[in-house]
Amino acid sequence: MTMPQQDADTVRVLRGLENSDASVRLRAAMAVGTAPDPGFVDKLIERCAVESEFFVRDMLTWALTRHSSSTTVPKLIDELRSERAQARSQGLHTLSKVGDPRAWPAITRELLTDADDEVARSAWRAAVVLxxxxxxxxxxxxxxxxxxxxxxxxxxxxxxxxxxxxxxxxxxxxxxxxxxxxxxxxxxxxxxxxxxxxxxxxxxxxxxxxxxxxxxxxxxxx
Known part of the structure:
Protein backbone atom coordinates (compact mmCIF):
# COMPACT_ATOMS: atom_id res chain seq x y z
CA MET A 1 0.00 0.00 0.00
CA THR A 2 3.00 2.31 0.32
CA MET A 3 4.06 2.18 -3.33
CA PRO A 4 1.50 4.71 -4.64
CA GLN A 5 2.67 7.24 -2.05
CA GLN A 6 6.32 6.55 -2.89
CA ASP A 7 5.57 7.04 -6.58
CA ALA A 8 3.75 10.28 -5.84
CA ASP A 9 6.67 11.54 -3.76
CA THR A 10 9.10 10.69 -6.54
CA VAL A 11 7.05 12.55 -9.12
CA ARG A 12 6.74 15.55 -6.78
CA VAL A 13 10.51 15.73 -6.26
CA LEU A 14 11.29 15.32 -9.95
CA ARG A 15 8.85 18.09 -10.82
CA GLY A 16 10.31 20.21 -8.05
CA LEU A 17 13.77 19.98 -9.59
CA GLU A 18 12.36 21.53 -12.78
CA ASN A 19 10.09 24.12 -11.15
CA SER A 20 10.36 27.69 -12.44
CA ASP A 21 10.82 28.90 -8.84
CA ALA A 22 14.46 28.57 -7.73
CA SER A 23 13.44 28.16 -4.08
CA VAL A 24 11.32 25.15 -5.02
CA ARG A 25 14.22 23.64 -6.96
CA LEU A 26 16.46 24.23 -3.96
CA ARG A 27 14.10 22.44 -1.60
CA ALA A 28 13.73 19.53 -4.02
CA ALA A 29 17.50 19.11 -4.27
CA MET A 30 17.76 19.27 -0.48
CA ALA A 31 15.08 16.61 -0.16
CA VAL A 32 16.97 14.27 -2.49
CA GLY A 33 20.21 14.78 -0.56
CA THR A 34 18.47 14.21 2.75
CA ALA A 35 17.01 10.89 1.60
CA PRO A 36 19.42 9.59 -1.09
CA ASP A 37 17.95 7.34 -3.75
CA PRO A 38 20.00 6.07 -6.73
CA GLY A 39 16.95 6.62 -8.89
CA PHE A 40 17.46 10.38 -8.62
CA VAL A 41 21.13 10.48 -9.66
CA ASP A 42 20.52 10.86 -13.39
CA LYS A 43 18.07 13.70 -12.80
CA LEU A 44 20.43 15.51 -10.44
CA ILE A 45 23.24 15.34 -12.99
CA GLU A 46 20.90 16.45 -15.77
CA ARG A 47 19.85 19.48 -13.71
CA CYS A 48 23.47 20.39 -12.92
CA ALA A 49 24.06 20.90 -16.63
CA VAL A 50 21.27 23.44 -17.03
CA GLU A 51 20.58 24.99 -13.61
CA SER A 52 20.94 28.78 -13.78
CA GLU A 53 21.19 29.59 -10.07
CA PHE A 54 24.51 29.05 -8.30
CA PHE A 55 22.98 28.21 -4.92
CA VAL A 56 20.74 25.57 -6.49
CA ARG A 57 23.68 24.06 -8.38
CA ASP A 58 25.56 23.91 -5.09
CA MET A 59 22.68 22.00 -3.50
CA LEU A 60 22.51 19.63 -6.48
CA THR A 61 26.21 18.92 -5.99
CA TRP A 62 25.67 18.31 -2.28
CA ALA A 63 22.81 15.93 -3.07
CA LEU A 64 25.06 13.98 -5.45
CA THR A 65 27.79 13.69 -2.80
CA ARG A 66 25.23 12.02 -0.55
CA HIS A 67 24.93 9.11 -2.98
CA SER A 68 27.34 6.23 -3.44
CA SER A 69 30.40 7.25 -5.47
CA SER A 70 30.21 3.93 -7.29
CA THR A 71 26.94 5.21 -8.77
CA THR A 72 27.78 8.87 -9.28
CA VAL A 73 31.40 8.89 -10.43
CA PRO A 74 30.97 7.00 -13.74
CA LYS A 75 27.99 9.21 -14.65
CA LEU A 76 29.86 12.39 -13.70
CA ILE A 77 32.83 11.30 -15.80
CA ASP A 78 30.46 10.94 -18.75
CA GLU A 79 29.51 14.60 -18.26
CA LEU A 80 33.11 15.66 -18.84
CA ARG A 81 32.69 14.74 -22.51
CA SER A 82 29.57 16.88 -22.92
CA GLU A 83 29.48 19.66 -25.52
CA ARG A 84 27.73 21.82 -22.91
CA ALA A 85 30.32 23.78 -20.93
CA GLN A 86 28.20 23.91 -17.78
CA ALA A 87 27.85 20.13 -17.82
CA ARG A 88 31.63 19.77 -17.93
CA SER A 89 32.17 22.42 -15.28
CA GLN A 90 29.61 21.03 -12.86
CA GLY A 91 30.77 17.49 -13.44
CA LEU A 92 34.30 18.51 -12.51
CA HIS A 93 33.12 20.53 -9.53
CA THR A 94 31.10 17.61 -8.19
CA LEU A 95 33.96 15.16 -8.72
CA SER A 96 36.19 17.45 -6.67
CA LYS A 97 33.65 17.32 -3.85
CA VAL A 98 33.20 13.55 -4.09
CA GLY A 99 36.99 13.12 -3.97
CA ASP A 100 37.05 9.62 -5.43
CA PRO A 101 40.54 8.96 -6.88
CA ARG A 102 39.03 6.79 -9.62
CA ALA A 103 38.07 10.03 -11.37
CA TRP A 104 41.67 11.21 -11.77
CA PRO A 105 42.30 9.67 -15.23
CA ALA A 106 39.30 11.60 -16.55
CA ILE A 107 40.93 14.96 -15.72
CA THR A 108 42.60 15.35 -19.09
CA ARG A 109 44.92 18.01 -20.45
CA GLU A 110 42.05 19.08 -22.69
CA LEU A 111 39.92 19.88 -19.64
CA LEU A 112 42.78 21.60 -17.81
CA THR A 113 43.24 23.88 -20.83
CA ASP A 114 39.56 24.10 -21.83
CA ALA A 115 38.68 27.26 -23.75
CA ASP A 116 35.79 27.89 -21.34
CA ASP A 117 37.14 29.63 -18.24
CA GLU A 118 34.71 28.01 -15.80
CA VAL A 119 35.48 24.55 -17.12
CA ALA A 120 39.21 25.15 -16.83
CA ARG A 121 38.90 26.55 -13.30
CA SER A 122 36.80 23.58 -12.22
CA ALA A 123 39.32 21.22 -13.79
CA TRP A 124 42.18 22.87 -11.90
CA ARG A 125 40.36 22.52 -8.58
CA ALA A 126 39.38 18.91 -9.26
CA ALA A 127 42.86 17.98 -10.43
CA VAL A 128 44.68 19.14 -7.30
CA VAL A 129 42.19 17.22 -5.15
CA LEU A 130 42.42 13.98 -7.13
Whole structure:
Protein backbone atom coordinates (compact mmCIF):
# COMPACT_ATOMS: atom_id res chain seq x y z
CA MET A 1 0.00 0.00 0.00
CA THR A 2 3.00 2.31 0.32
CA MET A 3 4.06 2.18 -3.33
CA PRO A 4 1.50 4.71 -4.64
CA GLN A 5 2.67 7.24 -2.05
CA GLN A 6 6.32 6.55 -2.89
CA ASP A 7 5.57 7.04 -6.58
CA ALA A 8 3.75 10.28 -5.84
CA ASP A 9 6.67 11.54 -3.76
CA THR A 10 9.10 10.69 -6.54
CA VAL A 11 7.05 12.55 -9.12
CA ARG A 12 6.74 15.55 -6.78
CA VAL A 13 10.51 15.73 -6.26
CA LEU A 14 11.29 15.32 -9.95
CA ARG A 15 8.85 18.09 -10.82
CA GLY A 16 10.31 20.21 -8.05
CA LEU A 17 13.77 19.98 -9.59
CA GLU A 18 12.36 21.53 -12.78
CA ASN A 19 10.09 24.12 -11.15
CA SER A 20 10.36 27.69 -12.44
CA ASP A 21 10.82 28.90 -8.84
CA ALA A 22 14.46 28.57 -7.73
CA SER A 23 13.44 28.16 -4.08
CA VAL A 24 11.32 25.15 -5.02
CA ARG A 25 14.22 23.64 -6.96
CA LEU A 26 16.46 24.23 -3.96
CA ARG A 27 14.10 22.44 -1.60
CA ALA A 28 13.73 19.53 -4.02
CA ALA A 29 17.50 19.11 -4.27
CA MET A 30 17.76 19.27 -0.48
CA ALA A 31 15.08 16.61 -0.16
CA VAL A 32 16.97 14.27 -2.49
CA GLY A 33 20.21 14.78 -0.56
CA THR A 34 18.47 14.21 2.75
CA ALA A 35 17.01 10.89 1.60
CA PRO A 36 19.42 9.59 -1.09
CA ASP A 37 17.95 7.34 -3.75
CA PRO A 38 20.00 6.07 -6.73
CA GLY A 39 16.95 6.62 -8.89
CA PHE A 40 17.46 10.38 -8.62
CA VAL A 41 21.13 10.48 -9.66
CA ASP A 42 20.52 10.86 -13.39
CA LYS A 43 18.07 13.70 -12.80
CA LEU A 44 20.43 15.51 -10.44
CA ILE A 45 23.24 15.34 -12.99
CA GLU A 46 20.90 16.45 -15.77
CA ARG A 47 19.85 19.48 -13.71
CA CYS A 48 23.47 20.39 -12.92
CA ALA A 49 24.06 20.90 -16.63
CA VAL A 50 21.27 23.44 -17.03
CA GLU A 51 20.58 24.99 -13.61
CA SER A 52 20.94 28.78 -13.78
CA GLU A 53 21.19 29.59 -10.07
CA PHE A 54 24.51 29.05 -8.30
CA PHE A 55 22.98 28.21 -4.92
CA VAL A 56 20.74 25.57 -6.49
CA ARG A 57 23.68 24.06 -8.38
CA ASP A 58 25.56 23.91 -5.09
CA MET A 59 22.68 22.00 -3.50
CA LEU A 60 22.51 19.63 -6.48
CA THR A 61 26.21 18.92 -5.99
CA TRP A 62 25.67 18.31 -2.28
CA ALA A 63 22.81 15.93 -3.07
CA LEU A 64 25.06 13.98 -5.45
CA THR A 65 27.79 13.69 -2.80
CA ARG A 66 25.23 12.02 -0.55
CA HIS A 67 24.93 9.11 -2.98
CA SER A 68 27.34 6.23 -3.44
CA SER A 69 30.40 7.25 -5.47
CA SER A 70 30.21 3.93 -7.29
CA THR A 71 26.94 5.21 -8.77
CA THR A 72 27.78 8.87 -9.28
CA VAL A 73 31.40 8.89 -10.43
CA PRO A 74 30.97 7.00 -13.74
CA LYS A 75 27.99 9.21 -14.65
CA LEU A 76 29.86 12.39 -13.70
CA ILE A 77 32.83 11.30 -15.80
CA ASP A 78 30.46 10.94 -18.75
CA GLU A 79 29.51 14.60 -18.26
CA LEU A 80 33.11 15.66 -18.84
CA ARG A 81 32.69 14.74 -22.51
CA SER A 82 29.57 16.88 -22.92
CA GLU A 83 29.48 19.66 -25.52
CA ARG A 84 27.73 21.82 -22.91
CA ALA A 85 30.32 23.78 -20.93
CA GLN A 86 28.20 23.91 -17.78
CA ALA A 87 27.85 20.13 -17.82
CA ARG A 88 31.63 19.77 -17.93
CA SER A 89 32.17 22.42 -15.28
CA GLN A 90 29.61 21.03 -12.86
CA GLY A 91 30.77 17.49 -13.44
CA LEU A 92 34.30 18.51 -12.51
CA HIS A 93 33.12 20.53 -9.53
CA THR A 94 31.10 17.61 -8.19
CA LEU A 95 33.96 15.16 -8.72
CA SER A 96 36.19 17.45 -6.67
CA LYS A 97 33.65 17.32 -3.85
CA VAL A 98 33.20 13.55 -4.09
CA GLY A 99 36.99 13.12 -3.97
CA ASP A 100 37.05 9.62 -5.43
CA PRO A 101 40.54 8.96 -6.88
CA ARG A 102 39.03 6.79 -9.62
CA ALA A 103 38.07 10.03 -11.37
CA TRP A 104 41.67 11.21 -11.77
CA PRO A 105 42.30 9.67 -15.23
CA ALA A 106 39.30 11.60 -16.55
CA ILE A 107 40.93 14.96 -15.72
CA THR A 108 42.60 15.35 -19.09
CA ARG A 109 44.92 18.01 -20.45
CA GLU A 110 42.05 19.08 -22.69
CA LEU A 111 39.92 19.88 -19.64
CA LEU A 112 42.78 21.60 -17.81
CA THR A 113 43.24 23.88 -20.83
CA ASP A 114 39.56 24.10 -21.83
CA ALA A 115 38.68 27.26 -23.75
CA ASP A 116 35.79 27.89 -21.34
CA ASP A 117 37.14 29.63 -18.24
CA GLU A 118 34.71 28.01 -15.80
CA VAL A 119 35.48 24.55 -17.12
CA ALA A 120 39.21 25.15 -16.83
CA ARG A 121 38.90 26.55 -13.30
CA SER A 122 36.80 23.58 -12.22
CA ALA A 123 39.32 21.22 -13.79
CA TRP A 124 42.18 22.87 -11.90
CA ARG A 125 40.36 22.52 -8.58
CA ALA A 126 39.38 18.91 -9.26
CA ALA A 127 42.86 17.98 -10.43
CA VAL A 128 44.68 19.14 -7.30
CA VAL A 129 42.19 17.22 -5.15
CA LEU A 130 42.42 13.98 -7.13
CA UNK A 131 46.02 13.84 -8.40
CA UNK A 132 48.18 10.98 -7.09
CA UNK A 133 51.37 12.23 -5.45
CA UNK A 134 53.64 10.74 -8.11
CA UNK A 135 51.78 12.62 -10.85
CA UNK A 136 51.94 16.04 -9.21
CA UNK A 137 54.98 17.25 -11.23
CA UNK A 138 53.20 16.42 -14.49
CA UNK A 139 50.09 18.23 -13.36
CA UNK A 140 52.15 21.24 -12.32
CA UNK A 141 53.69 21.34 -15.80
CA UNK A 142 50.29 21.38 -17.48
CA UNK A 143 48.91 24.01 -15.10
CA UNK A 144 51.95 26.19 -15.75
CA UNK A 145 50.94 26.42 -19.42
CA UNK A 146 47.95 28.46 -18.23
CA UNK A 147 49.95 31.12 -16.39
CA UNK A 148 48.94 34.59 -17.49
CA UNK A 149 45.51 33.43 -18.65
CA UNK A 150 42.48 35.65 -18.12
CA UNK A 151 41.80 38.41 -15.64
CA UNK A 152 42.61 38.56 -11.92
CA UNK A 153 39.98 36.05 -10.66
CA UNK A 154 41.11 33.49 -13.24
CA UNK A 155 44.76 34.00 -12.41
CA UNK A 156 44.07 33.80 -8.69
CA UNK A 157 42.27 30.47 -9.18
CA UNK A 158 45.27 29.07 -11.04
CA UNK A 159 47.68 30.31 -8.37
CA UNK A 160 45.59 28.63 -5.67
CA UNK A 161 45.57 25.36 -7.60
CA UNK A 162 49.32 25.45 -8.13
CA UNK A 163 50.04 26.35 -4.51
CA UNK A 164 47.92 23.42 -3.37
CA UNK A 165 50.54 21.16 -4.97
CA UNK A 166 53.30 22.59 -2.79
CA UNK A 167 56.98 22.99 -3.63
CA UNK A 168 56.77 20.62 -6.57
CA UNK A 169 55.65 23.69 -8.56
CA UNK A 170 58.90 25.62 -8.08
CA UNK A 171 60.75 24.30 -11.18
CA UNK A 172 57.87 25.15 -13.53
CA UNK A 173 57.36 28.55 -11.92
CA UNK A 174 61.02 29.45 -12.30
CA UNK A 175 60.97 28.33 -15.92
CA UNK A 176 57.90 30.50 -16.51
CA UNK A 177 59.71 33.50 -15.04
CA UNK A 178 61.86 33.56 -18.18
CA UNK A 179 58.90 33.35 -20.58
CA UNK A 180 58.70 36.04 -23.27
CA UNK A 181 55.22 37.19 -22.19
CA UNK A 182 55.27 39.71 -19.30
CA UNK A 183 51.89 38.46 -18.02
CA UNK A 184 53.24 34.95 -17.69
CA UNK A 185 56.38 36.10 -15.90
CA UNK A 186 54.41 38.27 -13.48
CA UNK A 187 51.89 35.53 -12.74
CA UNK A 188 54.65 33.00 -12.08
CA UNK A 189 56.43 35.43 -9.72
CA UNK A 190 53.23 36.22 -7.86
CA UNK A 191 52.47 32.54 -7.42
CA UNK A 192 55.94 31.83 -6.06
CA UNK A 193 55.57 34.77 -3.66
CA UNK A 194 52.26 33.38 -2.39
CA UNK A 195 53.77 29.92 -1.97
CA UNK A 196 56.44 31.43 0.27
CA UNK A 197 54.16 33.95 1.97
CA UNK A 198 50.47 32.89 1.90
CA UNK A 199 49.48 35.99 3.86
CA UNK A 200 50.75 38.37 1.18
CA UNK A 201 47.47 38.36 -0.74
CA UNK A 202 47.10 37.87 -4.48
CA UNK A 203 46.55 41.54 -5.36
CA UNK A 204 49.71 42.60 -3.56
CA UNK A 205 51.72 39.72 -5.00
CA UNK A 206 50.65 40.32 -8.60
CA UNK A 207 51.20 44.08 -8.44
CA UNK A 208 54.64 43.56 -6.93
CA UNK A 209 55.45 41.02 -9.63
CA UNK A 210 54.31 43.41 -12.38
CA UNK A 211 56.64 46.10 -11.02
CA UNK A 212 59.53 43.64 -11.02
CA UNK A 213 58.78 42.63 -14.61
CA UNK A 214 58.58 46.29 -15.65
CA UNK A 215 62.03 46.84 -14.14
CA UNK A 216 63.37 44.00 -16.26
CA UNK A 217 64.37 41.56 -13.53
CA UNK A 218 63.03 38.13 -12.65
CA UNK A 219 62.83 38.73 -8.94
CA UNK A 220 64.28 35.26 -8.27
CA UNK A 221 66.33 34.93 -5.17
CA UNK A 222 69.86 33.68 -5.54
Missing amino acids: VPEDEEPGLAAVLATQLGRGERPMQQSLSRALIALGEVILPVLRAAMTAPEPRVRAHAMATERLLRDPDAGFEFAIEEAKRIVALGTTGQEE
